[in-house]
Amino acid sequence: MSGWMWLAGAITSFLAGPRSGRTELNRSALTAFSSIGCRCRERKLPDPNRPMANIFLTDQCDRGCKFCFAKIGPWSKSYPSRALTLAEVREILEVKAFSPQQVLGVVGGEPLSYPHLFEVMEMMKQKRIVTKIFTSGSCTPADGLERYKEQMPLNFIVNIDSMDSYTPERRKNLERFLKTFGPITCVGFTLVDPERDLSFLLDYIRDYRMLRYIRMGVALPIAGLTENEYIRRERYRDAGLRFMELARKAAAENISIGCDCGFVACMFEISEIGQLQRWGMKIQFVCGPAMDIGPELETWHCFPLSRMPRVSLRKYQSFERVRMALQSMADQLREKHGPGIFTRCRECRYRKRGQCSGGCLGLIVPENALSEVEPKIDSAVSTGESSCPISC
Amino acid sequence: MPNLMLTNRCNFNCSYCFGQDQMPPAVSALDMTRETFMQLIDWTLRDGSLGKMVHLMGGEPTLHKDFVWMAKYVLEQKCELKVFSNLASKNAPDYAAELKDAPVRWVVNVNPPESRTREQDASLKKCLQILGPKVTLTFNMVPEPCAQEWLIDLICEYNLARDIKVGFVLPTLSHKNEHLQDKDYPRVARRVVDFARRCESFDIQLSYECGVPWCAFTAEQMGELWHLNSTFFSSCNSVLDITPDGRVIYCLPLATFRSPHFTKFKNYPEAKNWFESVLMPYRPLGSTSQCYKCTFMKITESACRGGCMARVLHGAQNISMGDADEKV
Numbered sequence: 147m148s149g150w151m152w153l154a155g156a157i158t159s160f161l162a163g164p165r166s167g168r169t170e171l172n173r174s175a176l177t178a179f180s181s182i183g184c185r186c187r188e189r190k191l192p193d194p195n196r197p198m199a200n201i202f203l204t205d206q207c208d209r210g211c212k213f214c215f216a217k218i219g220p221w222s223k224s225y226p227s228r229a230l231t232l233a234e235v236r237e238i239l240e241v242k243a244f245s246p247q248q249v250l251g252v253v254g255g256e257p258l259s260y261p262h263l264f265e266v267m268e269m270m271k272q273k274r275i276v277t278k279i280f281t282s283g284s285c286t287p288a289d290g291l292e293r294y295k296e297q298m299p300l301n302f303i304v305n306i307d308s309m310d311s312y313t314p315e316r317r318k319n320l321e322r323f324l325k326t327f328g329p330i331t332c333v334g335f336t337l338v339d340p341e342r343d344l345s346f347l348l349d350y351i352r353d354y355r356m357l358r359y360i361r362m363g364v365a366l367p368i369a370g371l372t373e374n375e376y377i378r379r380e381r382y383r384d385a386g387l388r389f390m391e392l393a394r395k396a397a398a399e400n401i402s403i404g405c406d407c408g409f410v411a412c413m414f415e416i417s418e419i420g421q422l423q424r425w426g427m428k429i430q431f432v433c434g435p436a437m438d439i440g441p442e443l444e445t446w447h448c449f450p451l452s453r454m455p456r457v458s459l460r461k462y463q464s465f466e467r468v469r470m471a472l473q474s475m476a477d478q479l480r481e482k483h484g485p486g487i488f489t490r491c492r493e494c495r496y497r498k499r500g501q502c503s504g505g506c507l508g509l510i511v512p513e514n515a516l517s518e519v520e521p522k523i524d525s526a527v528s529t530g531e532s533s534c535p536i537s538c
Numbered sequence: 539m540p541n542l543m544l545t546n547r548c549n550f551n552c553s554y555c556f557g558q559d560q561m562p563p564a565v566s567a568l569d570m571t572r573e574t575f576m577q578l579i580d581w582t583l584r585d586g587s588l589g590k591m592v593h594l595m596g597g598e599p600t601l602h603k604d605f606v607w608m609a610k611y612v613l614e615q616k617c618e619l620k621v622f623s624n625l626a627s628k629n630a631p632d633y634a635a636e637l638k639d640a641p642v643r644w645v646v647n648v649n650p651p652e653s654r655t656r657e658q659d660a661s662l663k664k665c666l667q668i669l670g671p672k673v674t675l676t677f678n679m680v681p682e683p684c685a686q687e688w689l690i691d692l693i694c695e696y697n698l699a700r701d702i703k704v705g706f707v708l709p710t711l712s713h714k715n716e717h718l719q720d721k722d723y724p725r726v727a728r729r730v731v732d733f734a735r736r737c738e739s740f741d742i743q744l745s746y747e748c749g750v751p752w753c754a755f756t757a758e759q760m761g762e763l764w765h766l767n768s769t770f771f772s773s774c775n776s777v778l779d780i781t782p783d784g785r786v787i788y789c790l791p792l793a794t795f796r797s798p799h800f801t802k803f804k805n806y807p808e809a810k811n812w813f814e815s816v817l818m819p820y821r822p823l824g825s826t827s828q829c830y831k832c833t834f835m836k837i838t839e840s841a842c843r844g845g846c847m848a849r850v851l852h853g854a855q856n857i858s859m860g861d862a863d864e865k866v
Binding site: 147204293397398400401415416417418419421424425426429471499 | 628734750752755756757758759760761763764765767770831834836842
């Protein structure tokens with residue numbers, strides 16, 4: 147092929163972008179990869195797309211997912227169930243370290259059911275905060291949110307299931323949501339059953355022109371509780387195989403996948419890890435504070451460890467210090483009850499090198515151990531950013 | 539945090555040097571003045587969002603008579619400092635001694651021992667002795683096979699950082715330097731994996747410079763590199779370079795692409811955004827006839843651009859690139 151023919155083909159391909167999904171691809175690829183940054187001269191750039199924290203607006207959600215680890219954890223015992231007040235949201239956004247262009251997750255419960263959502267959106271808009279809303283997309287009509295699409299950097303992560311699993315009303319809500327927000331929404335899915343074919347996730351992306359990126363999680367337990375459904379460790383390799391199958395199909399459609407926390411390296415063969423990299427996946431099997439912030443500005447490490455002692459953002463006035471405090475407690479638990487979910491984790495080279503944390507502490511920490519830990523900021527290693535692996 | 543090119547002079551004459559379009563004899567020898575340097579530091583730090591980090595490079599920065607003054611000036615501004623050097627100049631050991639307790643990272647480009655004169659070798663080793671773990675080695679994979687064990691020997695002998703940055707020699711825009719051709723990549727990739735295996739037993743990690751197309755490695759090789767803790771990642775998202783006379787360039791291989799003066803930009807992010815917007819139309823082209831239809835490149839779009847942009851632009855040379863003095 148001559149140079150000119152190649153150039154002509156390349157330009158044709160580029161111009162054909164929107165039809166071939168190139169426009170969406172740009173967004174998703176940026177999301178998926180900007181977290182890696184340029185390591186050519188600077189190996190550790192801050193990750194501009196990774197939420198530095200998540201605001202837990204409300205615990206209200208009527209979706210009723212059996213695997214949900216969010217609804218019962220933080221609000222048990224001494225912490226009564228309640229939504230954040232607007233004053234508390236404002237207080238969070240006033241923390242010094244929070245500067246424009248940083249990413250903040252909005253989680254629940256179902257954040258779209260939060261009665262003061264628009265006031266929150268206005269505050270985020272004013273502060274130029276990149277906002278990622280985690281929603282089911284099906285619980286409540288998202289009327290009125292459209293205007294923010296153009297007014298601020300906003301995207302959604304929809305935790306989704308196959309259409310036939312929804313009631314007619316929810317289905318209608320979801321369809322409406324995806325028609326409106328599809329191009330700024332990525333698919334989130336929690337893997338509960340390794341036997342299940344996941345191709346339907348690709349259909350959503352195709353049908354609703356969604357971001358070409360799937361955020362995949364494994365269903366995790368809440369440490370000390372047994373209420374929710376989760377994947378047993380003996381099924382992890384099966385889950386890895388299912389993940390590979392989806393990743394292969396996704397790659398064929400120029401869609402990349404990222405794994406949320408809880409994945410471990412030994413779910414995959416080495417050649418599979420290489421293949422996943424070539425399919426655009428950021429390879430990290432690390433556990434770190436997601437840093438969810440609830441009422442009274444109490445923060446917790448993540449939902450599986452939500453019964454661990456909380457750390458007050460009000461007291462520390464610094465996301466970095468809170469992160470270190472939360473990390474220190476997780477470190478104590480891992481040291482005492484870990485290091486990982488398998489016996490072999492102790493000798494595992496990947497764990498020793500920090501390539502894999504050894505899986506979710508929720509699987510290995512008994513309930514009575516959760517209250518034994520306390521924050522020790524000096525002993526924690528600062529990561530300078532969330533080490534929660536997902537960047538979408 | 540741009541890379542400030544203190545001088546375009548160098549004490550080596552590497553056939554693969556991708557900075558040669560910016561260095562004598564292609565252009566006149568030039569050293570940055572103190573005045574320009576101070577203006578540039580001010581300009582660099584003007585936007586606080588990038589943190590306070592300054593990189594000094596060359597040519598060979600230790601050939602600049604004011605090198606230590608400049609390094610200290612940066613440190614006085616409470617900035618982190620990184621120096622890209624070969625540490626083989628005559629003055630380098632004295633400079634290293636003077637800065638040995640300062641918070642400076644040294645990224646040291648080394649060629650095989652036979653490429654150094656006795657004096658250069660002595661200077662380098664003296665510096666490594668002084669700086670020890672503050673030094674990270676970087677070297678370039680050339681088309682011809684060459685031994686690499688000497689890198690491991692240097693790290694072990696001088697207790698250097700256990701991390702080696704591997705570059706695949708890049709072309710300049712003119713392609714006049716020695717650089718890898720498409721056919722070389724698979725062979726060089728095999729050499730990298732072999733080297734990573736040897737490094738692993740010494741607990742040494744490899745990381746990678748920019749401009750390597752991801753398809754150079756097979757999935758098995760990528761998996762093995764991950765397994766060896768030398769996970770492959772390469773991109774084209776350069777930290778901008780600034781020449782001794784204050785012109786901003788995207789990177790050394792693209793030195794002749796566009797080079798507006800830094801004063802045309804309010805601050806570093808504005809310059810970076812401008813360059814990215816100028817390059818954006820060329821990004822999807824890739825560097826070979828295979829790139830534009832490569833699924834892999836589409837998925838990893840912002841990471842793999844089909845290799846170095848100098849290859850991409852060389853392939854697209856019939857497209858007008860505008861004038862270097864064009865108004866920004």
